[in-house]
Amino acid sequence: MLVSRHFKLERNQATLDFLDVHIDKDIPIFVDPAALRSLKTEWGHHCVSLLQSYFESVLTAIRNGKHDRAKELLACLNERNEFHIGYSKNKSRGSALGAVSAEKIWESLVKSKAAQTGVVHDLEDTILFVDGVGPDMLSDAVCNIIRGPLIQYTQQACSYYGIPLTAGVDSGPVWNTRDEKWENSLIDLPMTKQGPLILIPKIIARVKQIYGHDEYYRHFLMPVLQQHHKDINSSLVHVLQSKKNKGVKKVYKTDLYDLYGANKLASAKLTGEHPQALTNYRETKNATPSRPLGHSALAELENIPTPNFAGLLNDVTSLKSGQKDAATYENAIEKFLSALLYPALAFPVKQDKIHEGRKRIDITYVNDAKDGFFSWASRNHPASHIFVECKNYGKEVGNPEIDQLAGRFSPSRGKLGILVVRSIDDKALLLKRCKDTANDQRGFILVLDDADLGELIKQRQALMYGYGETLLYQQFKALVS
Known part of the structure; x- marks a missing residue:
């Protein structure tokens, strides 16, 4: 039973930002520290700082001869079942350290002198030099150390997708970087008969660790x-x-x-x-950073079909234009773009508030592209986030819509956006308006209508990932030519 089916989300893995795991068993997927290091987000930086803080505390304790403290710190990476990833067969059981394994890991660190000599200074180094540490154990250890950010992500994802939360759930040990200790508290988490769930962004999942x-x-x-x-x-x-x-x-x-x-x-x-x-x-x-798992790999691991892009597009084009279906249109566009533009864009937020809530953005994505158009854009222009405005109009869009989206841009947030509309009568005039915005250094706006969305599907299915070949790059080039 997948999370999406258990909570009746009317979505599948392609349109979900988190790993759609089974609630009662594990899938053979891991969280790699290198995947966290490659994230260009504040959330990713927070996770990396936790890994560094925790492991440095362990190494410092060993170097200072405080071996009981080192064992205690390691033992708190105990076996828990909230994540549902790893090699466990049948019922989830976790593969983290626990008291017995912690003793062995500590002994290996001390015996090999890896901790004292500085050979080991990142958590992933343990897979190279410490007996007993394999991909499954390293992944579970990482998940436990970044439990705090994963809980935060879970709570946000549940709010976004409409998953109910249960109050008063034991958080499990959460690493406190300031005091360098583990802390427990009562929090809100989604619950099933098998216990609490902590969701994992699918963009940080891998089928193997990069270190071996x-x-x-x-x-x-x-x-x-x-x-x-x-x-x-x-x-x-x-x-x-x-x-x-x-x-x-x-x-x-x-x-x-x-x-x-x-x-x-x-x-x-x-x-x-x-x-x-x-x-x-x-x-x-x-x-050579590792790449996020693609739709096909995730579908195979979860035994589900690959994304039905045609069906997602039909959910958009079958809607009547007009204000009545504006919210439904926005939801349909978010599903479509989240599937089509993954893994370049992730962490979607609808009705994102900026300027202390005085302005809202229909859909905001984090740009984490490693290649293709969005990677090129982030290397050459402010594009850490991509903003999407959805206009289910039965009329031509004009300067007010262009100015509205441009007003959401900033050097820190990003200056690249997509205006999604139903149809465009005068594309030449609309291009001139978007070029005016670019020439005034107010940002870059790409405009996609129903027909363009269909073309993007064809390009993705043809594996046309090079930015020089895509509709998005062609539109961008027109803005600056």
Whole structure:
């Protein structure tokens, strides 16, 4: 039973911002710290600061010999079932540390001296150097550490999608960065017969962690060790005698495995002696951030159909124009754009208040695009948020509608918006009005009518993600040409 079906949301994963998990079992999805680091939002920065604060507190306790405190901090990452992600089969059970595992993790950190030497300084490093930490455990640990922001997100999502909240639910341990301790409180959360739910933004979900011990050991640590043995001309160096490679020095990885071993304890020790390997690994991972799961991957994991874009478009075009259906039209546009523009745009908010509530924006999205038009836009113009105004008019839009949307822009919020309308009689005149706004440095407004929405579906289905090929980029280019 998926969350959307249990609460009768009349939505599916494509039109939901959160992971539509099962309420009674886990799906094999994880939260990767690297995914949080790649978020360009205040919420994402908050999550990263919590991870850094918590893990630094653990490492500081170990370095100062306060081992009971370190164990206590680790043990609070206990097994809970609110998230419903991971490898658990049948009923959700969680895979976080707990008291027994915490003892083992602490022992591994101390034994490998990874904590004292500075080899480990981010939580994801533990998957490389600490015995017992795998993708499932790391993901659950991350979810527990960012429990506070996830609770906040859950409460906002429930308000947005109409999911009822139950008062007086135990929050579970929430990390307090100021006092460096875990705290519990009674809060509002959605409840099922299986217990409370804490929702996770689907944009931070992955099918695997970006860090992996085998990859690091084989492809980053080993080459550094091979070069080291060549430099010192150790007994492991073989000088090739073949005609083609005569005189070439060679160090075989199998000899290095025999000499050093290939476990995490060996990785920690060798990395302390050759830190460049880890530096290279981190730089490589930072340069190639992991991508959010696409619609097809999510559909396969949840055993649901892929998005029905034609059906979502029909929900828009079948409405009669006019004020009577304005709210229904806005809802239909939000569903359509949330599915069509994912994962570039996320965290939708309808009727977003600005200027102390004196102005409202029909739909606001966070621009978290990693490629395509919206990524290009954010690199070249203020576009941290994308604003959408919906006009279910039976008349031509003009300067008042253009000025209304432009009035929502600012350098900090962003200066790119989309005006969605039913039809446009004089596209040339409307383009001139939008160009006037751009030329006056008041922002960039793209206008989409019913026909344009259909064209965007065709472009997405044709995998036309390059910004030079899309309707959105063509419209933007027309504004500045």
